[in-house]
Amino acid sequence: MDSSSSLSLPQQPSPPQRNSPESCVELPGNISPVHITHGDHVGRDMIITWVTPIHPTPNVVTYWEANCRQGHKRQYRATTTSKLKFDTKYIYEVGKHNVTRRFSFTTPPEVGPDVPYTFGVIGDLGQTYDSNQTLERYVSNPKGKAMLYVGDLSYADNHPFHNNVKWDTWGRFVEKCTAYQPWIWTAGNHEIDFAPEICKTLNRYHVPYKSSQSASPLWYSNKRASTYIIVLSSYLAYGKYTPQYNWLEQELPKINRAETPWVIVLLHSPWYNTNSYHYMEGESMRVMFEPWFVQHKVDLVFSGHVHSYERSKRVSNVRYNITNALSTPVEDTSAPVYITIGDGGNIEGLANSFMEPQPNYSAFREASFGHAILEIKNRTHAFYTWHRNQDSEPVAADSTWFYNIFWYPYEEPTSIV
Numbered sequence: 001m002d003s004s005s006s007l008s009l010p011q012q013p014s015p016p017q018r019n020s021p022e023s024c025v026e027l028p029g030n031i032s033p034v035h036i037t038h039g040d041h042v043g044r045d046m047i048i049t050w051v052t053p054i055h056p057t058p059n060v061v062t063y064w065e066a067n068c069r070q071g072h073k074r075q076y077r078a079t080t081t082s083k084l085k086f087d088t089k090y091i092y093e094v095g096k097h098n099v100t101r102r103f104s105f106t107t108p109p110e111v112g113p114d115v116p117y118t119f120g121v122i123g124d125l126g127q128t129y130d131s132n133q134t135l136e137r138y139v140s141n142p143k144g145k146a147m148l149y150v151g152d153l154s155y156a157d158n159h160p161f162h163n164n165v166k167w168d169t170w171g172r173f174v175e176k177c178t179a180y181q182p183w184i185w186t187a188g189n190h191e192i193d194f195a196p197e198i199c200k201t202l203n204r205y206h207v208p209y210k211s212s213q214s215a216s217p218l219w220y221s222n223k224r225a226s227t228y229i230i231v232l233s234s235y236l237a238y239g240k241y242t243p244q245y246n247w248l249e250q251e252l253p254k255i256n257r258a259e260t261p262w263v264i265v266l267l268h269s270p271w272y273n274t275n276s277y278h279y280m281e282g283e284s285m286r287v288m289f290e291p292w293f294v295q296h297k298v299d300l301v302f303s304g305h306v307h308s309y310e311r312s313k314r315v316s317n318v319r320y321n322i323t324n325a326l327s328t329p330v331e332d333t334s335a336p337v338y339i340t341i342g343d344g345g346n347i348e349g350l351a352n353s354f355m356e357p358q359p360n361y362s363a364f365r366e367a368s369f370g371h372a373i374l375e376i377k378n379r380t381h382a383f384y385t386w387h388r389n390q391d392s393e394p395v396a397a398d399s400t401w402f403y404n405i406f407w408y409p410y411e412e413p414t415s416i417v
């Protein structure tokens with residue numbers, strides 16, 4: 001069977017509890033996608049989301065600290081749990097009486113400059129056999145504590161009216177991870193895609209955009225340990241004086257590098273891409289925002305969209321002023337590393353048409369499915385690995401140390417073999 005084929009419903013296991021929270025549409029196996037994400041700017045609130053039938057079902061979350069055997073259980077008739085303790089494991093139940101399911105999560109540590117934290121990174125996952133392999137590889141790696149997700153979720157827009165069944169099956173497929181660790185969501189073209197009025201993403205996948213004074217859930221920020229994360233939208237207006245432009249212009253100067261040394265940006269359409277697929281689609285956004293990224297020393301930019309993997313060197317292309325002809329990317333120690341990781345599994349197959357010869361600013365590239373792990377060690381160093389699906393989990397096809405360009409502005413290794 002073609003590995004890009006969609007997973008069939010019987011291959012997605014049914015929830016173990018009877019009458020558990022389920023889908024709002026009729027599906028075999030009592031579908032019940034549950035997922036979590038942080039509900040505030042620092043990680044003490046958790047948004048818990050699930051789908052219930054149209055007929056009445058208890059809309060209750062009960063949670064307690066995992067190490068408290070007789071601890072106080074708190075019930076909420078909303079999907080946000082507030083003022084949790086930092087770095088603490090919680091057990092939570094969705095539903096009530098015999099209509100319950102139980103999961104757990106661990107809150108992040110308190111924000112601080114040398115607080116270590118490990119992220120997974122995936123983009124363009126979809127729900128194919130390749131998608132399943134990518135997710136299984138990530139779940140089997142115990143390091144990841146939260147997911148940086150760079151867009152294109154279910155690919156339901158490939159079906160009429162952004163098919164709700166495909167949203168349910170995708171939610172059920174990823175629940176083994178999304179119900180236990182927070183995913184930080186970025187919207188891709190398959191979430192927006194010329195049909196915002198039927199976009200299911202905003203209804204199903206909530207984000208804490210108001211905590212960062214954003215006007216839209218499609219761009220926002222939050223802090224995790226020693227990291228400041230900014231999510232941008234490649235598909236809503238970002239020209240001068242637009243809401244997204246104004247927000248980012250005010251957001252970048254707010255970052256206190258003595259508190260959160262690492263600055264990471266998530267967006268969907270890559271700015272530096274040496275693949276013929278989607279080549280230069282992110283160019284207008286790059287022209288708009290890249291000078292700010294260099295000025296404020298953004299460390300890393302993750303994107304998806306192109307269904308392959310690529311990591312750049314630290315490069316910028318900000319010298320051009322129309323008359324000077326300086327329009328070639330150059331290495332720049334104040335610039336981010338750009339990583340394209342749209343290799344989750346998608347529905348369309350791999351993008352395997354790279355330009356030749358490989359441009360100097362491209363450090364590593366490969367048309368394979370996979371995921372990445374980013375280990376923030378302290379304010380100066382982070383270790384990064386990319387794992388292709390065809391290798392065993394301990395094998396890293398690409399790995400390198402990243403140096404924080406604010407606190408440790410020295411030349412990094414191109415890669416580690």
